[in-house]
Amino acid sequence: MTDDRPRGGTPPLAVRHRPFELVLTRPLGTARGEIRNREGFVIAVERGTGDCATVGLGEATPLPGWTESREACAAALDGLSTPASDEAVNDALDAETTPAARHGVSLALADAAARGSGERLSDRLAVEAGVDAAPADAVPVNATVGDVDPAETAAEAERAADDGFDCLKLKVGARGVEGDVERVRAVREAVGDSVALRVDANGAWDRATARRALDALGAFDLAYAEQPLPADDLEGLAALRGAGGAGVPIAVDESVAARGIDAVVEAGAADAAVLKPMALGGPDRALATALRARSAGVDPVVTTTVDAVVARTAAVHVAAAIPDVSPCGLATGPLLDGDLAPDPCPVAGGRMPVPSGPGLAGDAFDELRRS
Template identity: 35%
Template sequence: MKISTHLVSAPLHTPFVTALRTATHADSLLVEISDGELSGWGEAPQVWKVTGESLAGAQACVEGPIAAALDGLEPDDLTEALRRVQNAAVGNFGAKGAVDVALHDLAARRRGQTLHAFLGSSVGTVATDVTLSAGDAEALAAAARDRVADGFDVLKVKVGTGDATADAARVRRIREAIGPGPRLRLDANQGWTRRDAVTAIRSLEDCDIELVEQPVPAADLDGMAWVTDRVSTPILADESVYGVRDLVAVIRHGAADMVNVKLAKCGGLAPARTLLELAREHGIRTIVGSMMEGPVGVGAAAALVSAYPTSAVNDLDAAWWLREPPVAGGIRYDGPMIHLPSAPGLGVTGLTV
């Protein structure tokens, strides 16, 4: 197998603003694994404020220890290849995730199957929410009305800006603007204290909030458990959970009602399936999310959701924000519905940049 890497930077049609950062481009490392005739694709996004991993680091990991671990291995030996990827380095989950997905994509292509069929599903569409970037109340209200007009019925609102009272006021204004029908979920990106989280969430319980994602810092499981115990709105762990050990800690602390599984956090499709199964066994509800990724990363996550249904609408709008995708083929958005490709694997046919 030959491993190649491609650095891409795709402009967004609208700046993406959170409590942690403002993004105008989606910067990723695309990994291509070829058997000489067919290529499988994977993606490692750069998200400094979440994973702490850089594109340069991911590229070095893929081209160094991961490539060395896969050297001489036959393309059809998927199980052994995935084991070697996970053992090739400590951490580096984005790099591992990109190679894991590329290996799955190549395996599916060699069998003439779509990736979701390879994972065991015939379901060709997956629903997603859409995120509203952080902003003032009136801008958010206008954006929310636009997204509802686009057909989205689950809106994720970025909060955690440092002023929980102002956050709550913005959310209330959005609810007023869109009425009672669309679902609202909040993502604080670790931006609240435990007390501010409880105050804000309780003040919004009449606004029918579906869930609140990562209200407090990732390492503060006691604090998140404290919040979970004091509000009726479900709490979703995101940055607190990378791998199995993290999810076990969340379960033991009673820290959250739900978990957000992301390929770039956990290291790919194989670890993600383990997390989804473990969560289900312990009564933890699930969604699958994405970083600021393109059709490769989101396509893999959507294929996973097709084969491993989650408890709520998933958070897979990342590629929707792109002005132009860096690859040809792959998934297609139609409002909140993601249409999975009918071509083999992820359906990606090559780079466009």
């Protein structure tokens, strides 16, 4: 009889996954098109048997354009053998080609390890990454407003401000520059000067359009313009820094996944880096990228790919492990019409609490672990 256990006697893992689909309350308009639904996989890894078993939970929710396709994600997960060693599982998943699959499994492994040691996930992530400061108990978050007409954009922004958000992100780039200027002007007039405004073009502009847009949008005191140019144009992004209207800071998102944080830093292409754990291949990789950015003077901001509750909760832990993190794009749960489980991190006053643990959120996801 073959002994499947790796050296050291660590019991092998049982790995299972099941699909899910969630729809948005309404389409989220972006420069890349509308996001109408989210399809992904709940992943569970189990070590041990019976009452001694420890089950870790993860989520792989691909978003083509940021991650692999659903089909590629499914194929990667289907390729995992059961039982399997930790090393075999990690070796089978490539963060470059199948980041969502790697995110789901690495999260499940991290959740299992944290639960086994009685730690919050954020505490374990911080220790493993060498962060000296204790993780926060709550993280600041921004509200996201999709591409809608100026009046509706202003109304959504005003509702968010009334709910306690002091930072808003507006999707731009799906219409002409003049239309986006009108939308941002309407928001600034609706919420006043005390609310920070970010815009996100998702790489929709060319260099000339981006310069024209920033020259106009700079009048509204933007915190930053996110991905105003395509992901690969690091030279163009570097040229925009400080040159567009009133020196609008530049943030990158897609550029991090496409080129890596080191290339962004070396090019001088960003003032801030927007980090999606799902697109970067896991909470561990997202935190490492955040710390590398911070060390280079680039402000890290954690956000989601409009994920379900398991991945959103993990992203909250990542953000909490970053000392003095800026408002993050994690308040995306209300965009979904239903979810996998009740949210253990409800937004209140523009902040999201970090579950006390152990693992992701104590027993909040126990039903998912059993399914």
